[in-house]
Amino acid sequence: MSARREELTRQAARLFAQKGYHGTSIGEIAEALGVQKGSLYAHIESKQDLLYETMAEGARAFHAGLDAIPEELPATEKIRFALRSHLRVVADQLDVATVFVQEWRYLEGDRREGILAERRRYEERIRALFREGRELGELRSDLDDATAALLALSASNWAYTWLRPGADTDDLADRFYALLLDGMRGYATPD
Amino acid sequence: MSARREELTRQAARLFAQKGYHGTSIGEIAEALGVQKGSLYAHIESKQDLLYETMAEGARAFHAGLDAIPEELPATEKIRFALRSHLRVVADQLDVATVFVQEWRYLEGDRREGILAERRRYEERIRALFREGRELGELRSDLDDATAALLALSASNWAYTWLRPGADTDDLADRFYALLLDGMRGYATPD
DNA sequence: TTCCCAACCGAACGATCGTTAGGGTGCGAA
DNA sequence: TTCGCACCCTAACGATCGTTCGGTTGGGAA
DSSP: OOHHHHHHHHHHHHHHHOSSTTOOOHHHHHHTTEEEEGGGGOOOOOHHHHHHHHHHHHHHHHHHHHHHTTTTHHHHHHHHHHHHHHHHHHHHHHHHHHHHHHHHGGGHHHHHHHHHHHHHHHHHHHHHHHHHHHHTTSSTTOHHHHHHHHHHHHHHHHGGOOOOOOOOOHHHHHHHHHHHHHHHHHHGOOO | OOOOHHHHHHHHHHHHHHHTTTTSOOHHHHHHHHHHHGGGGTTTOOOHHHHHHHHHHHHHHHHHHHHHTTTTHHHHHHHHHHHHHHHHHHHHHHHHHHHHSSGGGGGOOOOHHHHHHHHHHHHHHHHHHHHHHTTTTTTTTOOOHHHHHHHHHHHHHHGGOOOTTTHHHHHHHHHHHHHHHSSBBBOOOOO
């Protein structure tokens, strides 16, 4: 993929994140590149291509974050690292993450199913961490791990709306982690 | 507001939630009402009107939920009721809530500022509950209430993506509440 | 020096968009 | 019986949309 082509995808992701897929015209993307809109079709076949590529990049980034977590860590540590990874992806690739999280429904055709499958797989990988934590006794035995994963994933998925680039996402993830694991009540944190 | 007019707003909210504001055409809304698209302009002045009214209805519903929480309750109970209220609004008015949460950025003009102010005020009301809980000693004294509110609000705001109408939202809210307050760790729940 | 090819231009295409205008219909109040 | 009004239709408007196409350009490989 040529440098120019990557610049095109980057600008498209930026505009899709800012104004939405349907709210962004091919003309605007071309203008961001300093080019006539017809010229874009030397690089792409359709506007959908740009959406798909941004989504694929998002899926790749989120999964790569989980892949980097050492298998031998305790389940709770894996959860902590998963939170860190997720927030870091959002902060570092805010445009891509924003599009990945909220523009996927405008994907059409076969590609849509593929991306949706990647999204489901990501959620399942997170859920598995909580299940593992419960089964290994690191988390309470009566934990409803589906609800727990839902809570953590929901909070993470919402992050694109308030995370600003440059934030200390590791620290923030650790704060989330501490709240989720030990709770907010006064008596819940023995030292 | 006439019955026909309310039906129009309802259908618009449904389509905006399903296909997005820019992804929904006036023609589609008209078709849902069994009417020619030009006929809609006997009821509205512009497509923006429909978006604004859905947003305003969302703001009203979310705030009304908080208004109904008795002032004399302990802060932690208020938090539990706030979670119940939020999830109930999402489940009962899924279309309106979906639009309120993710289509606000397509609002234009003065109305946009008004709706944004209502969104900020809602977040501030939630944050105040956690602050109150900490100050009254119901929550741990070292609680980072901004982060705590962010965590709870993020999870709630994401609910429109997975909540299905007819779900037992009170039960789900209580499960979220229990996880947030007491944590997921094994030793964190004395009886 | 020739050739290739990625990149872009300029102009146009049909389709669809939100909106407007003028006229019609039927029902409830006066 | 008349009137007003809510509601709808048909037709068209200009604007903008995504996309196509033949032609041009410039720099690196041969």
